[in-house]
Amino acid sequence: MCGIIGIYQKDKKSETASRLAVLGLFAAQHRGQESCGIAYFDGEKLQLIKQMGLVKEVFHEEVLKQIPSHVAIGHVRYPTKGSSDIRNAQPHILYNLSGPMFALASNGDIVNYKELREELEAKDVFFESQNDGELILKYIAYFHEKQGLSIVDSIKNVMQHFNGSYSTLLLVKDQLYAFRDPHGNRPFIFGELDDGTYVFASESCCLDIIRAQFKKEVSPCEIIHVNEKGMESIQLNPDEFRSRKHTAHCIFELIYFSRPDSIVYDNAVYAFREKLGEKLAKKEDIISDVVMPVPDSSNFIALGYAKELGMDFSLGLIRNHYVGRTFIAPEQTIRDENVSQKFNALPGYLEGKKVTLIDDSIVRGTTLRKIVKMVRRHGAKEIHVRIGSPMVKYSCYYGIDTPTMEELIANQKTVEDIATFLHADSLRYLTVPELKSLINDEKDFCFACFDGNYPIHLKE
Ligand code: SF4
Known part of the structure; x- marks a missing residue:
């Protein structure tokens, strides 16, 4: 990207x-x-x-x-x-x-x-x-x-x-x-x-x-x-x-990469992200005290989720805007340091609360694991993680620096195992059919990092 x-x-x-x-x-x-x-x-x-x-x-x-x-x-x-x-x-x-x-x-x-x-x-x-x-x-x-x-x-x-x-x-x-x-x-x-x-x-x-x-x-x-x-x-x-005989717009642009105030592939990005949150909320059976995003890329997903359930949207985590996006820092060492420099929780706000934490995706899982740890350290009694996209199981070869398949946590572990790795009380993703149901022309999109169907030849 x-x-x-x-x-x-x-x-x-x-x-x-x-x-x-x-x-x-x-x-x-x-x-x-x-x-x-x-x-x-x-x-x-x-x-x-x-x-x-x-x-x-x-x-x-x-x-x-x-x-x-x-x-x-x-x-x-x-x-x-x-x-x-x-x-x-x-x-x-x-x-x-x-x-x-x-x-x-x-x-x-x-x-x-x-x-x-x-x-x-x-x-x-x-x-x-x-x-x-x-x-x-x-x-x-x-x-x-x-x-x-x-x-x-x-x-x-x-x-x-x-x-x-x-x-x-x-x-x-x-x-x-x-x-x-x-x-x-x-x-x-x-x-x-x-x-x-x-x-x-x-x-x-x-x-x-x-x-x-x-x-x-x-x-x-x-x-x-x-x-x-x-x-x-x-x-x-x-x-x-x-x-291959079809258009292949990168769906991840709408989920994470593009700015929410942009229009991408004729979609208002913020509105698409709200729909991701609504879709997650429709299958929810655990109602928490607080719904909060991992800021900023998940803000509109959490907003859509909270609206659908009639809950308040809360900003319990604060992001330091002077640190770059964690996912796009090129070196692992920089990425690890960035996590603790990048987020902090509101003092006292999470104490004794049941929290639903919304993120846009899980790649390696290492960042989210540290965030879950931070939320628990600030007193949350339960943490339910909800992801506004399907499991990222396959690497991208079209301009996104995803790691090898072996490093993708969803390629190696089940949902239950990932929840354990994150120290989350529960974990749910959107499914690929649920994501596709939000797109008008699903045949014009690339979903390869979720389903492994690469629309452009990969031969080197
Ligand atoms: S594999 Fe396709 S959907 Fe996934 S990030 Fe790459 S281009 Fe986007």
Whole structure:
């Protein structure tokens, strides 16, 4: 999971595209906190700024003053493939004989990365990183520069040969291309500002922060080309490019990854999460004194659960917002330290209470176990854990850094054993059919981490 943004201003004198891109990245910070960057056209050539760290740390006012442009793309990285290293940060930029010619930012994961990289290496293409974005960029550039394909045909070539997930923005000097993989696995939207500025982004919260209006999703297999003449959409037939014949939006975007104030795959994320909570509540037979979420990603699930049962929603746990998301910290050591730094319970509030604790999912179970321990230490007499998604039994290969199957607790243990591991008095999940019943077009979604049915080929 990463976040991307692209800005194209029709009025070249506006020169605020980079600033708008940085603001959009700030709204997408939850999608990746390891590194961030923008590539922009300065009137003569492409420029690149990228660093490890958060958007507000990297793009302070002194930097923002120096990056006038009418077209820019940006990226926040959450590492899946490749080490925690500036070489794997995006955007990637590529020179040809006339200077910096291409820049690319992508969200997703390429399943057949190794085979495609070896194919290019055999043609003397050199790689600096282990990052999927660099592979997409060099594949396009190779077929454009060495084989004479147009940029659009080079992108079609990517769609023909790449298995996986890629919502992608490409700059070819000052021309912007946006394209999305045939399965539409990661979210990707298009919006416009009142002055006609075009905006592409991972989520609608990135549009809101710059006051752009949501227009549409970039469709699976759509290539959008923007230049000074305007915007052109080339819609290819996804069925001709798919390894399996259906769209495969990641359901976890709605459960956990995306911000609750975003609209993703035409769903208001907060409302979807409330429905998860309602569904959990419908099968409840243990009524507690307190319903509380593991903040913040479970807040709306707990709200929906509490509403359905006519109970009050309580915030018994407080989250320190200056610590990153536990799940996306790249190293186990950092993850472990983060848990106790990240949450605290209200003093005296849980004393003697029967508590229902709501979480969005369980991956390894180590974080939740520590939270249960903390709630009990603060005096709760019973703790009933409810999970707003099914058991995560299978790893993700499409852009989410889930651990190996052996490390997934639900792959190894039964519900009862997991409850014991957590020291919870009871534990319940949503089932896969219950989750699917909340989706209008269930055939257009990926549920692979729950049911093991991978919709995009996994062959390396
Ligand atoms: S396997 Fe899970 S996390 Fe990965 S794309 Fe599918 S639903 Fe999303």
